[in-house]
Amino acid sequence: MRIVAGKLRHRNIDMTHLSTTRETQDKVRGAIFNMIGPYFDGGTALDLFAGSGAMAIEAYSRGISQIHLNDIEPKAIDICKKNCHTLGIKEASFSTLDYKKFLNQTDQVWDIIFLDPPYRMDAIEEILEDIYPHLSKQGRVVFELAKESIYPKEFKDLILIKDKTYGIKRVIVYKL
Numbered sequence: 001m002r003i004v005a006g007k008l009r010h011r012n013i014d015m016t017h018l019s020t021t022r023e024t025q026d027k028v029r030g031a032i033f034n035m036i037g038p039y040f041d042g043g044t045a046l047d048l049f050a051g052s053g054a055m056a057i058e059a060y061s062r063g064i065s066q067i068h069l070n071d072i073e074p075k076a077i078d079i080c081k082k083n084c085h086t087l088g089i090k091e092a093s094f095s096t097l098d099y100k101k102f103l104n105q106t107d108q109v110w111d112i113i114f115l116d117p118p119y120r121m122d123a124i125e126e127i128l129e130d131i132y133p134h135l136s137k138q139g140r141v142v143f144e145l146a147k148e149s150i151y152p153k154e155f156k157d158l159i160l161i162k163d164k165t166y167g168i169k170r171v172i173v174y175k176l
Contacts, residue, residue: 001054004030005038006061013083016052016076028166029058035162035173036140039063043111048099053080055114060089070095070102100130109136116144124151132156141174
C-alpha cells in the first residue's frame with residue numbers, strides 16, 4: 001500500500017494483515033481526499049479505528065500538521081507506529097483503547113475524524129454522538145461503512161455532504 005499524494009507521495013506503508021481490519025485501497029483513499037479537499041494548511045486529524053493508519057498518514061502527507069491514531073488492536077497500533085517512524089512522522093500520537101474509552105478520557109478536538117469501524121459494529125448514530133464533542137468548528141467526519149448501512153442525512157449540526165459507494169464499501173462525509 002502506498003501514499004497517494006502530498007509530501008510522502010509514492011512512499012509505501014505496511015498493512016496490518018489482521019482479520020479484524022480492512023485496509024482502504026489507494027484508489028478509494030484518493031477519492032476520499034478529493035471529496036474533503038485534496039490538501040490542507042495545517043490542522044489536526046484523528047483516525048479512530050486506525051488499522052495501518054493509512055487515512056491519518058495520507059492526511060499528514062497532504063498537509064495536516066498533527067495526527068492521532070487509535071485502535072483497540074495492539075498489533076495494528078504497532079504497525080501505525082512503524083509506518084510513522086519509517087516515514088519520519090514525529091507529529092503523531094497513538095493509543096490502544098476501545099474508541100469510547102479513548103473519547104471519554106480526552107477533551108481534544110480535531111478538524112477531521114476518520115471512522116472505519118468493523119462493519120458488524122453498525123452503531124453509526126452512537127459513534128456520531130460520541131465523536132460530536134470532539135469536532136472543531138470547521139470539523140469534518142469521514143465515515144466508511146458497509147454499502148447497505150442506514151445512516152442519518154443530518155445529525156445535530158452535522159450535514160451530509162458526500163455519499164459514494166465503492167464495491168462493498170460506502171463512504172459518507174459530514175461537516176459542521
